Amino acid sequence: MRYDEMTLGVMVLQAGCHEAAWRDPRVPANGGIDIDYFANLAALAETAAFHFIFCADSPSVTDEAHATIARRSRHDGFEPMTLLSALSSRTKNIGLVATATTTYNQPYHIARMLASLDRLSRGRAAWNIVTSGYKFEAANFGEKELPNHSTRYARAREFVEVVKGLWDSWEDDAFIRDKQSGVFVDTNKLHTLDHQGPCFSVRGPLNTARPPQGYPVLVQAGASDIGMAFAAEIGEVIFTAEPCCENGKRYYTALKEKAHTFGREDNQVLVMPGLVPIVGRTKQEASDKLERLHSLMHIDVLTGVAERWLGFVKDLRSVDLDSLVPDMLPQSNLFQSRQKLLLELAARRKYTWRQLIGYISDSSGHLMVVGTPDEIAQAMVDTFDERAADGFNLCLATLPDGLKDFIELVVPELRRRGKFRSKYSGQTLRENLGLKRPLNSFTQSCVGGSTSASDSNKAGLLSRD
Template identity: 75%
Template sequence: MRRDQMKLGLFLVQAGYNQGAWRDPSVPANGGIDIEHYAHLAELAESAAFHFIFCADSPSVSERDNATIARAGRNDGFEPITLLSALSSRTQQIGLVATATTTYHQPYHIARMFASLDYLSGGRAAWNIVTSAGKFEAANFGEKELPDYDARYARAKEFVEVVKGLWDTWEDDAFIRDKQSGIFVDTNKLHLLNHRGNYLSVRGPLNVARPPQGYPVLIQAGASDAGIRFAAEVGEVVFTAEPSLENGVRYYANLKEKARALGRQDDQVLIMPGIVPIVGRTKQEASEKLQRLQSYTPIDVLTSRADQWLGFVTDLRSENLDALVPEALPQTNFFQSRQKVLLGLAARHKFTWRQLIRLIADSGGHLLVVGTPDDIANTMVNTFDQRAADGFNILPATVPGGLKDFVDLVVPELRRRGKFRSGYSGRTLRENLGLKRPLNQFTRPGVSGPSQKHT
C-alpha cells in the first residue's frame, strides 16, 4: 500500500529550468561553475526535507550551431558525480542523484564511482540510468552516429545487471580488517562476476566494498515502449514528463502493472513526474514572472531547443511558425518519449509551431503550473491523489529564487494538507524513500554462484 505522503526531488540546474533563466537579474550568471551556488541550492532543499537533489547530464554540447551555443547559457556546468561528491560533504541527509549514460560508459567505472559516492555520502547515492539520446554525443566517443534505439536499451539492460553484479562481488561483511591475524578480507565472501554477454565482458571483482545501500537507488526515465519495459524491470524511482492528468493516470497504472507482472511491489517503484512551479502571491504576479522570463530568449534560440526535444527530425527555422503542428513527425533515434509527449500536447491543444516552441522553452513538456501557492499545491495533491504520481521532481524556473519561493510558500501548504513530511525519517536514501535494501544476488537462498553469461 502506498504511503499517503509524496516524495519530492529537486532538479539541480545552474540557472533554472526555463531556457532564459540565466539572464534573470536574480540568477548568478556563473552558477554553473560555482560550488557555493550549488551548495546553497542543496541546503535549501535539505532544509525543506526534500528526498533528493538530481543532476541531469549529457556528455556533449547539445546546440547545433555557434549562434545558438552563444546564447544557450548551459554549457559551463560540472560533471554530476564530481559535483555530488563535493556536495556530499556539504549536506547530511538529502539524497544525491547523478545521471550517467550506459551508452558511453563502462560498467566497471559506473559501479566504482557510484559505490564511492554511496560511501562518501553515508548511503545517499542514486544512479539515474539513461541511454544516450543527444545528437552530438557519438562524435565525442569516436562514432559517427548513436547506436540504434533498441540496441541502446538492450545494452543498458545488460549494463545494469553487470553493475549490480559488481556491487555484489563482495558480501556485506567480507572486509574483516583483522590486524591480529593479518587477514584484511575473507575471500570466501568474494564472488567473481565473470560476465560474458552480448555487449559486455567483465570479470570483476570490484575494488570497492559493497555499497552501504547494497545498491545505490536505481532511477530511470522513459515513456517509449522500450523505456517503460526497462523502467518496470529496473527502476526504483521513475522520472516522467507528463502534463496531462489523464495520460499520467494511464502511465502510472500501466507501469505499476508491468512491474507487478515481474514480481515487484507497487511501493518499490515510485513514479515522479516533473513539475515547473512558478509561484506568485497572486496569479498576476506569477504570470508576470513567466512573461519576464519569456522575454529573455529570442525565437531562433527557442526553435533550436524545440528541434532538439523533437528529436532533430525538424528544422523549425524553415517552418511557418503560425501553422498547426502536424499530428505525426518522422520517428527519431534520439528523444522518442519526449517527442511523443510534445506531439500529444500539440494535438490536444491544437498548437501552432510558435505555441509549441514556447511551451518547450517554458517547461520542456513537463507539467507547468503558474499561480499561487494554493494553485500549485492543488495541482500536486490532485495529481498525487488521482494516482498519477508518487511524488514530484521539482524543476524551478529560476534558482535560487524559484526554489526559495517553492520552499517558503508551497511546502508549508503541502504539509498543512498532510501530503509532505516535515523531516527525514531514515539514514539512507533508500530508507527515506521506503525502498528495500537489496540482498546480495550471490548469497540469496537458492543461488549457488555467479552466472557465467547474462543476456
C-alpha cells in the same frame, strides 16, 4: 516513509530550468561552475526535507546551431559524479542523484564511481540510468551516429546487470579488518563476476566494498514502449514528463502493472513526474514572473531547443510559425517518447508552431502550474491522490529564488494538507524513499552451501532486484 505522503526531488541546473533564467538579474550567471552555488541549493532543499537533488547530464554540447549555443547557459557545468561527491561532504541527509549514460560508459567505471559516492555520502547515492539521446555524443566517442533506439536499450539492460553484479562482488561483512589475526578480508565472501554477454565481458570483482545501500537507488525515465519495460524491470524511481493528469494516470497504472510482471511491489517503483511550478503570492505575480522570462528569450534559443526536443527532424527556422503543427513528423532516433508526447499535445490543443515552441521553452513537456501557493499545492495533491504520481521532481524556472519561493510558500501548504514530511525519517536515501535494501544476488542463490559467481551469473541471478 509514509505512503500517504509524496516524495519530492529538485533538478539542480545552471541558473534554473527555464532557458532564459541566466539573464535574470537575481540569478548568478556563473552558477554552473560555482560549487558554492550548488552547495547553497542542496542546503536549501535539505532544510525543507526534500528527498533528493537531481543532476541531469549529457557528455556533449547538446545544440547544433552556433546561434543557439551562443545564447544558452547549459555548456559550462560540472560532471555530476564529481559535483555530487563534493556535495556529499557539505550535506547530511539529502539524496544525490547522478545521471550517467550506459551508451558511452563502461560498467566497471560506473559501478566503482557510484559505490564510492554511496560510501562518501553514507548511503545517499542514486544513479539516473539513461541511454544517450543527443546526436552529438556519438562523435565524442569515436562513432558517427548513435546506435538505434532498441540497441541502446539492449546495451543498457546488460550494463545494469553487470553493474549490479559488480556491486555484489563482496558480501556486506566481507571486510573484517582484524588486526590481531592479520586478516583484512574474508575471501570466502568474495565473488568474481565472470560476465560474458553480447555487449560486455567483465571479470570483476569490484575493488571497493559493497555500497552501504546494497545498490544505490536506481532512477530511470523510460516512456517509449521499450523504455517503459526497462523502467518497470529496473527502475526504483521513475522520472516522467506528462502535462495531462489523465495521461499521467494511464502511465502510472500501466507502469505499475508492468512492474508486477517482474514480481515487483507498487511501493518499490515510485513514479515522479517533472513539475514546473511558477509561484506568486497572487496569480498576477506568478504570471508576471513567467512574462519576465518570456521577455528575456531569444528566437534562436526558442527554435533551437524545440528542434532538439523534437529530435532534430525539422528545421524550425524555415516554417511558418503561425501554421498548425502537423500530426506527424519523421521518427527520431533520439528522444522518441518526448517527440510523441509533444506532437500529441500539439494535436490535442491545436497548437501552431509558435505556440508549441513557446510551450517547449516553458516546460519541456512537463506539468506546469502558474499560480498561488494554494493552487500549486492543490494541483500537486490532486495529481498525487488521483494516482498519477507518487511524488514530483521539481524543475524550477530560476534558481535559487524559485527554490526559496517554493519552500517558503508551497511546502507549508503541502504540510498543512498532510502530504509532505517535515523531517527525514531514515539515514539512507533508500530508507527515506521507503525502498528495500537489495540482498546480495550471490548469497541469495546459496542454499545450504556456497555457489560460485560464474554459476550465479549463468543462472541469470544478477538481473534480480
